Amino acid sequence: MKRYSIKIAGTQEAAFACEEGDTLLGGALRSSQGFPYECNSGGCGSCQFELVEGELKERWAEAPGLSPRARARGRRLACQCEPLTDCAIKVVLKDDAVPVLAPLRQTLNFLGARPLTPDMSEFCFRTEAADFLPGQYAMLGLPGVEGARAYSMGNLPNGEGLWNFVIKRVPGGRGTAVLFDSLTPGDQVAMDGPYGNSYLRTGNDRDIVCIAGGSGLSPVLSILRAAVKQPELSGRRLHLFYGGRGPEDICVAQIVEDDPVLRERIELHTAISDETAPGAEQWTGNRGFVHELVRSTLGERIPTFDYYFCGPPPMTDAVHRMLLLDYKVPAQQLHFDRFF
Numbered sequence: 001m002k003r004y005s006i007k008i009a010g011t012q013e014a015a016f017a018c019e020e021g022d023t024l025l026g027g028a029l030r031s032s033q034g035f036p037y038e039c040n041s042g043g044c045g046s047c048q049f050e051l052v053e054g055e056l057k058e059r060w061a062e063a064p065g066l067s068p069r070a071r072a073r074g075r076r077l078a079c080q081c082e083p084l085t086d087c088a089i090k091v092v093l094k095d096d097a098v099p100v101l102a103p104l105r106q107t108l109n110f111l112g113a114r115p116l117t118p119d120m121s122e123f124c125f126r127t128e129a130a131d132f133l134p135g136q137y138a139m140l141g142l143p144g145v146e147g148a149r150a151y152s153m154g155n156l157p158n159g160e161g162l163w164n165f166v167i168k169r170v171p172g173g174r175g176t177a178v179l180f181d182s183l184t185p186g187d188q189v190a191m192d193g194p195y196g197n198s199y200l201r202t203g204n205d206r207d208i209v210c211i212a213g214g215s216g217l218s219p220v221l222s223i224l225r226a227a228v229k230q231p232e233l234s235g236r237r238l239h240l241f242y243g244g245r246g247p248e249d250i251c252v253a254q255i256v257e258d259d260p261v262l263r264e265r266i267e268l269h270t271a272i273s274d275e276t277a278p279g280a281e282q283w284t285g286n287r288g289f290v291h292e293l294v295r296s297t298l299g300e301r302i303p304t305f306d307y308y309f310c311g312p313p314p315m316t317d318a319v320h321r322m323l324l325l326d327y328k329v330p331a332q333q334l335h336f337d338r339f340f
Helices: 024-030 068-072 174-182 214-227 252-258 260-265 290-304 313-326
Strands: 003-008 015-019 048-053 056-058 075-077 081-083 087-090 104-117 120-126 137-141 149-152 162-168 188-195 208-213 238-244 266-272 306-310
Touching: 003 024, 015 024, 024 081, 120 174, 137 162, 149 162, 149 214, 162 174, 162 214, 208 214, 208 290, 214 238, 214 252, 214 260, 214 306, 238 252, 238 290, 252 260, 252 266, 260 266, 266 290, 290 313, 306 313
Parallel strands: 003 087, 208 238, 208 306, 238 266
Antiparallel strands: 003 015, 048 075, 048 087, 056 081, 104 120, 104 188, 120 162, 137 149, 137 188
16 A cells, blocks of 8 residues: 655654555544644534645545635645645644544444434444543444544443444434444444544543533543543542433433443433423423523533533534633633534
């Protein structure tokens, strides 16, 4: 397999190798370069760069992470570009983007799925080892689907090689159609990972708040499962806020109840947002959007926590705006990866 040399223009030493068929972002992170990124799917625009010399192939030239203005300036997305020759690129590397674990390409064997709600299940896979940080995600290459899909692990890293993903069916989505309708035990899927910077941090004395909606439950479950096992976090209060359209979406209560360690440590807060959803008339819990529940529950204490949040873009945007703008929570206390 060919390997291309990718030089960071304007530097004397920064360069990395990228294998044929790999993305510039993948090659950089596999070489422990601090290439900034978030979604790895073409949506967020965090991995923009400029091509100085060489030739590239763009997997998704119309990816929404680039504005027309950025395209006109010659910007490209590293997560969507494969080198065809040696290249020189212009990008500002960041120390905090250097991966703790370099992503690897592996093959996963599908074990089976466990339904959690009418449109959300936990999908279980196995490979030789499962090395990742709690809160990270992997890119899955599904049979017959063009382009990889990002899904977060809900379990903990382990030597048994188990990779569990809580995934919500997307109406009309090709990736989730394969997962929910076609995949059978014994099938294999390609995996590239781990990725993501929204993983559990332990180097402070703040209590922890996790906020999720939909399949955003997966990474925060991993974070909370890790937090309850960390001796240095034994005195921390752990809050989990989870929102859904209606009562049938609130599977998290049963998940926490079934796990004695989580049940003992986690303060669970749930809310539904759609008054017309099935079962809403009988719901006796909180109503409204999950960020509003955070506000009403924590109040003026909001700036004192570390936050991990994941879910639909409107939810994560609302949470981010509230924490950053309304309560001036320092950015280093906010941990999330943007997905679209």
